[in-house]
Amino acid sequence: LFGAIEMAPRDPILGITEAFNADTNPAKINLGVGVYYDDNGKVPLLQCVQVAEAKLMEQKTPRTYLPIEGLAAYDKAVQELVFGAGSEVIQEKRAITVQAIGGTGALKLGADFLKRFSPGSEVYISDPSWENHRALFEGAGFVVNNYTYYDAATHGVDFEGMLASLKAMPRGSIVVLHACCHNPTGADLTQGQWGQVIDAVADHGLVPFLDMAYQGFGAGITEDGAVVGRFAATGLPFLVSNSFSKSFSLYGERVGALSIVATSGEEAGRVLSQLKRVVRTNYSNPPTHAAKAVAMVLSTPELRQLWEDELTGMRVRIREMRSAFVEKLKEKAPGHDFEFVRRQVGMFSYSGLTKEQVGKLREQSIYAVDTGRICVAALNSTNLDRVVDAVAKVL
Numbered sequence: 001l002f003g004a005i006e007m008a009p010r011d012p013i014l015g016i017t018e019a020f021n022a023d024t025n026p027a028k029i030n031l032g033v034g035v036y037y038d039d040n041g042k043v044p045l046l047q048c049v050q051v052a053e054a055k056l057m058e059q060k061t062p063r064t065y066l067p068i069e070g071l072a073a074y075d076k077a078v079q080e081l082v083f084g085a086g087s088e089v090i091q092e093k094r095a096i097t098v099q100a101i102g103g104t105g106a107l108k109l110g111a112d113f114l115k116r117f118s119p120g121s122e123v124y125i126s127d128p129s130w131e132n133h134r135a136l137f138e139g140a141g142f143v144v145n146n147y148t149y150y151d152a153a154t155h156g157v158d159f160e161g162m163l164a165s166l167k168a169m170p171r172g173s174i175v176v177l178h179a180c181c182h183n184p185t186g187a188d189l190t191q192g193q194w195g196q197v198i199d200a201v202a203d204h205g206l207v208p209f210l211d212m213a214y215q216g217f218g219a220g221i222t223e224d225g226a227v228v229g230r231f232a233a234t235g236l237p238f239l240v241s242n243s244f245s246k247s248f249s250l251y252g253e254r255v256g257a258l259s260i261v262a263t264s265g266e267e268a269g270r271v272l273s274q275l276k277r278v279v280r281t282n283y284s285n286p287p288t289h290a291a292k293a294v295a296m297v298l299s300t301p302e303l304r305q306l307w308e309d310e311l312t313g314m315r316v317r318i319r320e321m322r323s324a325f326v327e328k329l330k331e332k333a334p335g336h337d338f339e340f341v342r343r344q345v346g347m348f349s350y351s352g353l354t355k356e357q358v359g360k361l362r363e364q365s366i367y368a369v370d371t372g373r374i375c376v377a378a379l380n381s382t383n384l385d386r387v388v389d390a391v392a393k394v395l
C-alpha cells in the first residue's frame with residue numbers, strides 16, 4: 001500500500017522550524033516562521049490571556065462539546081472586532097461567523113465551502129503570497145492562479161499590474177486578498193488603492209476572500225481592519241478569515257474564525273447551515289479553551305484595553321527593529337539600500353536576499369525562508385548585530 005509513496009518536500013515555512021529545531025548551535029536564530037518574540041527572544045504569554053485563563057480555571061467549567069459553529073460569545077466578539085460593533089452587516093444579520101482552527105483552518109473551511117457551491121471558479125492569489133495559500137486552495141480542488149502584486153524593483157506594490165490582473169479575471173473568480181500586513185512582502189495597498197481594488201472586484205463580479213492574520217501589526221487594530229468595513233459597505237458577498245495566533249500570541253491554541261457576508265439575513269442563514277456541514281464533516285466542532293479566553297478578553301473592557309496595549313507594544317517593538325536593522329546595515333553594508341525595510345509593515349520583510357544567500361545564512365545557523373522573507377519580529381537587541389553581520393557578509 002505505501003511502497004510507492006514518495007517523500008514529500010519539507011514545508012517551506014514550518015520545515016525551516018524543523019531544521020532550526022534540529023540545529024545544535026546554541027546561537028541559532030529563527031527568522032523563518034511568522035512568530036513574534038519579545039526582546040528576550042521569548043514568545044510572550046500576554047498578561048490579558050493570563051488573567052482570562054486564571055478566571056477560567058476558577059470557574060472550573062466542564063469541557064463539553066461546543067456547538068458546531070463554535071462558542072457563541074466568541075463568534076459574537078470576533079464578529080464585532082472584524083466588522084465593527086455597530087456594523088450594518090451585523091445589524092441586518094447578513095454576516096455569519098464560525099470559530100475555526102486558526103487562520104489556516106478558517107481558510108480551509110472557506111475553500112471547502114466555495115468548492116461545494118462554486119465548483120467551476122478558479123482562485124487567484126497574489127504573486128507572491130503566503131506559501132500555504134496555493135497548496136491549501138489546490139488541496140480543496142481549485143485551480144490556483146497568481147495575480148500581479150509585488151514589484152521587486154521598488155520593493156512595493158505593482159498597483160497598475162494588480163488592477164490589470166483583477167480586470168482580466170473571469171467573473172466569479174475567487175480573489176484572495178491580504179487585508180493588512182501582506183505576507184510575505186510587507187507591502188500593503190494604500191486606502192486609495194483599496195478603493196480601486198473594491199471597484200474592480202465589484203465591476204468584474206469577483207468573489208473576495210480577505211485573509212486577516214495580522215490585524216494590529218500594521219497601523220493599529222481599527223486601521224488594519226478598515227478594509228473589511230469598506231467591503232461590507234459595498235453590499236457584495238465576501239469571506240474573511242482571521243486569526244488570533246499572532247495578535248494574542250496564541251499560536252499553538254489554533255484560534256481563528258471564518259466570517260461570511262451574504263446579501264440578506266435569510267441567505268446568511270442558509271450559508272451558515274451549509275458551513276456547519278463543512279465543519280461537522282471535517283472536525284465536528286472546535287476546541288473550547290482559547291476561544292473562551294479570547295472571548296473574555298475582547299468583551300471585558302479592562303482586559304480589552306490591556307490586550308490593545310500589549311498588541312501596541314508588539315507593533316512598536318517590530319518597528320524599532322526595522323529601523324535598527326536598516327541603520328546597522330547602513331554601517332555594515334554601505335553599498336546596499338535597505339531603507340525599504342522601514343516602509344514595509346507587519347511581521348515580515350521581503351529582504352531581497354536570494355535563495356543562495358539564505359542558504360549561506362543557514363550555514364551560520366540563521367534561518368530565513370528561501371524566498372528571502374525574514375521575520376523582523378524575531379529580531380531583538382541581542383541577536384540583531386549577529387544577523388546584520390551575517391547579512392552584510394552574504395551580500
Ligand code: LMR
Nearest residue numbers: 013014032033034130183
Ligand atoms: C507564517 O507565514 O510564517 C505563519 O503564518 C505561520 C504559518 O503557518 O506558515
